[in-house]
Amino acid sequence: MxxxxxxxxxxxxxxxxxxxxxxxxxxxxxxxxxxxxxxxxxxxxxxxxxxxxxxxxxxxxxxxxxxxxxxxxxxxxxxxxxxxxxxxxxxxxxxxxxxxxxxxxxxxxVIQEWDYAPSVQTTAAPDRVWREYEDVASWPEWKHGVERVELGGPFAAGTTGQLVVTGRPAMQYRIVSADPGQAYVSESELGEGVLLRIEHVLAALPDGGTRITHRVNVPRAALDLFGHEFSPALNDGIRQTLRSLADRVESR
Incomplete structure (x- = not known):
């Protein structure tokens, strides 16, 4: 520490x-x-x-x-x-x-980690957004920087696999928890013992829409691995992902 x-x-x-x-x-x-x-x-x-x-x-x-x-x-x-x-x-x-x-x-x-939690609103219902989460084969179409994801089981707690991000070797990926239509938490292993944790939360709005929040737990060790450009690149990627997801569910 x-x-x-x-x-x-x-x-x-x-x-x-x-x-x-x-x-x-x-x-x-x-x-x-x-x-x-x-x-x-x-x-x-x-x-x-x-x-x-x-x-x-x-x-x-x-x-x-x-x-x-x-x-x-x-x-x-x-x-x-x-x-x-x-x-x-x-x-x-x-x-x-x-x-x-x-x-x-x-x-x-010194702070070892911090949270970044941007959100976006969409007119689509939570269940509609959840279907995009479950369809992991389509993630490269809207998840910024994701080239491929492979899961060794259903989209459920405990399922593991690999996630490939542009310019990086394949990372170990795990679904920590999954509550259909409401939230799921994932972890990606950036390096040995360095985990990037993302909580994906869907909150139903009074008008029938959804507030989508992606809360990222950023380990300080990630900056040691990738340099200080890691944080702005990650923040930009999360924002782009939210916009792409909102556009996708509203256009279908």
């Missing part, structure tokens, strides 16, 4: 240190960095920050001098680390040689 260790330090106390005290703190910091932390976890980034008084805050209504949030003591630096879990991150932060009364360290996990 990835964690950020946020360092809050008394800037006035640090500025008032003698040369001997400052040197001792620097030596302790270097020892913590090289002899302790880097041997226990993967270091992704670490930086000390300029004094909080040099910060500039940008807001929709303008720009002001100073940090966005005034804390006592102020934020003065950070480490971004990859370690086993929260307990280990707290232990690693606790190993920092922070002089008593000088400051504190906040340990906060």
């Amino acid at each position: 990835i964690f950020m260790l946020l360092f809050y330090s008394d800037e006035k106390a640090m500025a008032a240190m003698s040369a001997t005290e400052r040197n001792r703190l620097i030596e302790a910091h270097v020892a913590y960095d090289h002899d302790f932390l880097r041997k226990r976890c993967t270091m992704l980034a670490n930086r000390a920050l300029q004094p909080s008084g040099t910060a500039t805050t940008v807001e929709p209504h303008g720009v002001t001098s100073g940090p966005a949030v005034v804390t006592d003591p102020p934020l003065t630096g950070f480490y971004l680390i990859d370690c086993a879990d929260q307990a280990e991150a707290v232990e690693l932060a606790g190993g920092y040689p922070m002089p008593v009364g000088l400051g504190r360290i906040e340990v906060r996990a």
